[in-house]
Amino acid sequence: MKAVFRNVFSAVSRSLNPNPHSSIFLPTLRTFSSIILPPSPFPFRNNAFRLLSATSHSSSMAEDGTSSSVEKQFESFRCQLEESGGLRERVRAIAMEIESATRLMHANLLLVHQSRSVPEVLEKASSQIAVLKKLYNQLGVVLQECPGQYYRYHGEWRSETQTAVSLLTFMHWLETGNLLMHTEAEQKLGLNASDFGLDIEDYLIGVCFMSNELPRYVVNQVTAGDYDCPRKVLKFLTDLHAAFRMLNLRNDFLRKKFDGMKYDLRRVEEVYYDVKIRGLADKAEEVSYDIKIGGPDDHGDPAGDEGTHKQS
Amino acid sequence: MKAVFRNVFSAVSRSLNPNPHSSIFLPTLRTFSSIILPPSPFPFRNNAFRLLSATSHSSSMAEDGTSSSVEKQFESFRCQLEESGGLRERVRAIAMEIESATRLMHANLLLVHQSRSVPEVLEKASSQIAVLKKLYNQLGVVLQECPGQYYRYHGEWRSETQTAVSLLTFMHWLETGNLLMHTEAEQKLGLNASDFGLDIEDYLIGVCFMSNELPRYVVNQVTAGDYDCPRKVLKFLTDLHAAFRMLNLRNDFLRKKFDGMKYDLRRVEEVYYDVKIRGLADKAEEVSYDIKIGGPDDHGDPAGDEGTHKQS
C-alpha cells in the first residue's frame, strides 16, 4: 500500500507540478541558461545583488533579514520565467518551420484542382512529410524538457498542427478514398500517444479543414469530366458528417468548424444534383461499374483517371 | 485498488500524452456519462452503431471495411471528449466554490479599511483558509485523474487562484509586514511543487492585485491617524517593485499587471509626501520607534492607533 502511494507520488511529481524545474531539472536549466547568457556558474546572482542593494538601504526587509529570501525567490522566478520563456520561443520557432513546410505541401496539393494526375500531385506533396516528421521530433525533444506541460505550450503549435492534419487527411483521401485515422496521422508525424501524442481536437479540426477543400475539388473534377467524383465525395462526406454528429461538442472552435461542414456537404449535394439531372452521373456510374476494381477511390489512382479520361 | 494506482502510474509515465485516459478510467467515464445520459452501460454505443450502419449501406467505407474502424475511432473520441468535458465541469465547479470562499475572505478583509484592529480582521478572514485548502485538495484529486494535463484545465481556476493569492499575501503583510513567499502560499493552500503546485505567474499576478489594495489601505490608515503607515508601505512596495523589475516579463497579462504597480507606488509616495510636509510623519516615526514592540504591523492594532492618536 505504502509502495503504491509512493508510486503515485513519484509519478505525479512529474505531472501536476506546474513548474518542476525549480528543483529537479537544474542540469537542464544550467545548460539552457548557458545558451543565452555569459557562461558563468551563477549567471544572474551578481547583477541581482546590484539591483537590490540599490533599494536595500531603505529596505525594511533588509532590517529583518527577509530581503535576502525575497531576493532569492525572485531570482529563482527570473530563472524559471526565462527558461519557460526560452522554451516557448524554441517551440514557436519549430512551429514556424512546420508552418512553412505545410505551406509548401499545400502549394503542391493545390495542383489537384487543375486536374493534374493525383499520383504526380501526391508525390510532390509527400516530399514534405519527412520534413514535418523531423520537426515534430524536434518539438517532442523540447517538450521532454518540461514533462506534464504539453498543454502549457500547446497554443504555440496547435493551429500549425491542424493545418498539417488537414493536408495529410486530404492526401490520404485522394490516395485511398478513406479517412486518415488519428493513429495513422500520428504515425505520419512521428507522434505516438504514449509519448508525444496528437491532440484529438487538433485532429478533428484538421479533418474539418480538409472537408472545406472537398467542394472545390468536386467542382473542378466535374469540370475536368470526372462525373462520378460527386457521388464518391458525397458518400465520404456524408459518413464523415454522421460520424462527427456522434460527438457531443462543447461550444468552442471545433464545434464551429464542424457546423461549417454541413455547407460543404450541401455544396457537394448540389454538384451531384447537377450531374444527375443532366444524366451525366449515370454514364459515369456505368463506366465506373465496368472498371470496378479500384473501388470507390479508383478516381484516386491512375487507372481511375484514365477511366474518367476515356469517357470525357 | 493497487491495480488502479499502478494504472495511474503507468498513465503518468506517459505524461506528454494529451489524452491518455481513453481506456484507463472507464469507471470514471461510465459514472459521468450516466449522469447526463439515459442510464445504460454504453449509452450511445448501440445508437452509434445504428447511426453508422444506417449510412454504411451506401457507404464506400463499408465496402472496404474501413467504416467500422472510423466508427470505432469516433466512438472512442466521443468517450474521451465526454470525459474531458466532464472533468472540465468538475474543475469549474470547484473553482466556483473557491471563488465564493475568496469572496467571503475579501468581505472580512475589507474591514481593515475601516481601521478595525488587524488581529480581529485577520481572525475573521483566516477562517476561510481551511475552506480554500479543502477545495484545492479536491482540485488536486480531480487533476490526478488526468496527469500531465494541469495546463489543459488551468484556465478554469487560474483567476480564482490569483484572487486567493492576493488575499493571502495581503493578510500575511498585515500580520508580518513581509511578502508571503511562493512556497508559503502553496503551504497555506495545501499545494506543493512536487505534487500539485502553484503556478508562478498566478502567484505573481496575485501579488500585483495585492499591491493594488495598498494605496487604499494607506489612505484609510492615515485618515484613522496612523501617520507612520505610509513610510512602511512605501518601503514594502519599493522593494517589491524592485524585485519585480528583475523579471524579464513577456508582453502578457502579468506584464500589464506589473506595469500597473507603479501607480500604486506613486499614490503611496504622494500620501507619504502629504504626511511628511505636514510634519505628521516625523512625529509618527519617533513614536513608532518608542513603541517598537509589535513589529512592522503595530500600525494595525489598537495600541498602535492610540500611540498615533497621542501625538496628533
Add this chain to the structure above:
Amino acid sequence: MKAVFRNVFSAVSRSLNPNPHSSIFLPTLRTFSSIILPPSPFPFRNNAFRLLSATSHSSSMAEDGTSSSVEKQFESFRCQLEESGGLRERVRAIAMEIESATRLMHANLLLVHQSRSVPEVLEKASSQIAVLKKLYNQLGVVLQECPGQYYRYHGEWRSETQTAVSLLTFMHWLETGNLLMHTEAEQKLGLNASDFGLDIEDYLIGVCFMSNELPRYVVNQVTAGDYDCPRKVLKFLTDLHAAFRMLNLRNDFLRKKFDGMKYDLRRVEEVYYDVKIRGLADKAEEVSYDIKIGGPDDHGDPAGDEGTHKQS
C-alpha cells in the same frame, strides 16, 4: 403535502409578483444552498451578522437601528437570488439534455437526405420524442416552483425548443405532407396551453428552421430520382409562406427567420424549374397520379421511388 400545494396556489394567485417565493420555498432553497455551500442550515446568516455587526459600530445605521433592517433585507435578497440562480441552473441543465436529445433526432433525420426510406428514418427519429416529452415534463415541474415566471427563464430553453419544433414539424411533414399544428407540437412535447405551453414565436421560428431544410431535401430527392417531390414541396412552402405573410411581425429574430424563408422558396422553385424544362416533372406527375395511394408522402417511401425510377 396538501399544505405545500395550497402554498403553490396562494403563490400563483399573485402571479404578477416577480419574486414571490422568498418565504414559501425555503425547503427548496435550503437543499439548493447546501449544494454550493458548507453544509449548515443557514450557511451565510451567521457570517452575514458578523459582517454587518462588525461594521455597525462605526455605522450611522446602527445608531438609529436601521442597520438590522438593511441586514435582514439583503439576507432575504441573498436567499431569493440564490434560489432564482439555482432554478436557472436547473432549467439550463434540462435544456442541455433537450439539446442532446434533439441532436440525436437530427442525426437520424439526416438520413432522409440519403434517400433512406422515410418510414425507416421516422421510426429512428421518433424514438427520441418520448425522451423530449420526459424532459419537458421535468421542465414544467421546475417552472411550477416559480409560477408566473415562465418568461423569466424562457431564454434558457427557447433555442433548444425551436430546434425541437423544427425537427418535429419536418418529421410530421415527411409523414403527412402537412404542417404540424401548434397544438399538435404541444401534444408531442407533452405541453398544453393551460399549463406549460409552447410559446407561439418559438413554434414559428421552429417552422422557419424546418423550411430551411426543404431545399436540401428536394435536391437530394431529385438526385435520387423522385421528380415529383419539387412540385409537392413547392406547394407546401408556398402556402406556408403565404400563411406567414398574414402575420404582422415586429422587427425581431422571427422576422429575420421568416425573411430567410423566401430563399428556400426560390431555391425550390429553381429545382422545380430544372425538372420541368427537362420534362421530368410531367412524367413524374402522371406516375404519381396513377400510384396516388400513399398520399402526399408517397414520394418518401420505396414504392414511390420505384415508381419514379420506372420512368427515368
Add this chain to the structure above:
Amino acid sequence: MKAVFRNVFSAVSRSLNPNPHSSIFLPTLRTFSSIILPPSPFPFRNNAFRLLSATSHSSSMAEDGTSSSVEKQFESFRCQLEESGGLRERVRAIAMEIESATRLMHANLLLVHQSRSVPEVLEKASSQIAVLKKLYNQLGVVLQECPGQYYRYHGEWRSETQTAVSLLTFMHWLETGNLLMHTEAEQKLGLNASDFGLDIEDYLIGVCFMSNELPRYVVNQVTAGDYDCPRKVLKFLTDLHAAFRMLNLRNDFLRKKFDGMKYDLRRVEEVYYDVKIRGLADKAEEVSYDIKIGGPDDHGDPAGDEGTHKQS
C-alpha cells in the same frame, strides 16, 4: 388530493401559460383589437380569406382540407401576435412617460450639487413621485391583461425603473441618511409584491446608480464647507458595500454595476482623507457633536445645513 391538484392546475393555468389569451381572455382580446382595428366582430377573417384564397387554388392543403386549419391557426397567431405586440407598445409608451418623469426629477435633484438647501431640492423633486405612482399604476393595469407575463415585457420598463429607484433612494438618503428599503420603494411607486412587484435586481441596480452619485455629492458638499459630509457618506457607502458583498451575484449587469461601487467608495475615502489630513474633519466633528440632534444625517435637514454654514 384530487382537489389539491385541481387547485394547482387552475392556479398554474393562469401563470405558466405563455399565451393564455388564445382561449381565456377573448373579451379582452376583442375589446383590445377593436382599439386598433375597424370595429367588426371578426376583424381579420375576411381579409385572411382573401389572402389565402389567392394561394389556395394551387394548394395541396386545400385538396385534403388541411388548408383551413392552417389558415385558422395563423389567423389566431395573427391575433395573438398583434395583441402581444400592441400590449408591448402600450407598455413601451408608459415606460417612456416614466422616463420623462424621472428626467424632471433628476433635473431637480441635480441642484443639490449646487448646495441648494436639501428641503427645497427634495420638495421640487418629490412633486414627480405622484406622477410616477400614476404611471406604474397604469403599467400594472396593462400587465393585469396578461397574468404571468411580467417578465415577457419586463425589458420594456426595467431601465426606466432602475433610474426611478436610483432617484428615490438618493432622495430618501438626503432626507434620512438611510437606505430606502425595497418595500419602501415599492410603496413610493404604488407597487406591491402580492400584485405587481418591484424586481429585486432592478431595485439593486437602482441602488448602485444612486451610489455613483455620492462621490460628486461629497466633493460639492466639502467645497460648500460641509466637512462632516465625507464621514457620513463613507459610513453609509461602507455599510451598503458590505451588504452587497453578502449577495452571490452571477456574472451579469448587476454584478458589473456593483463592482463599480468600490470606485465610489474609494473616491469618498480620498475626499475624507483630504479633509482629515487638513484637520478640517475634526473641527466638523466637534461642531456636529455639539449639534448632535439630527443624527448623522443632520446635514440633510435645515438645522444641519445652518450648522455647516456657521462654521464655514
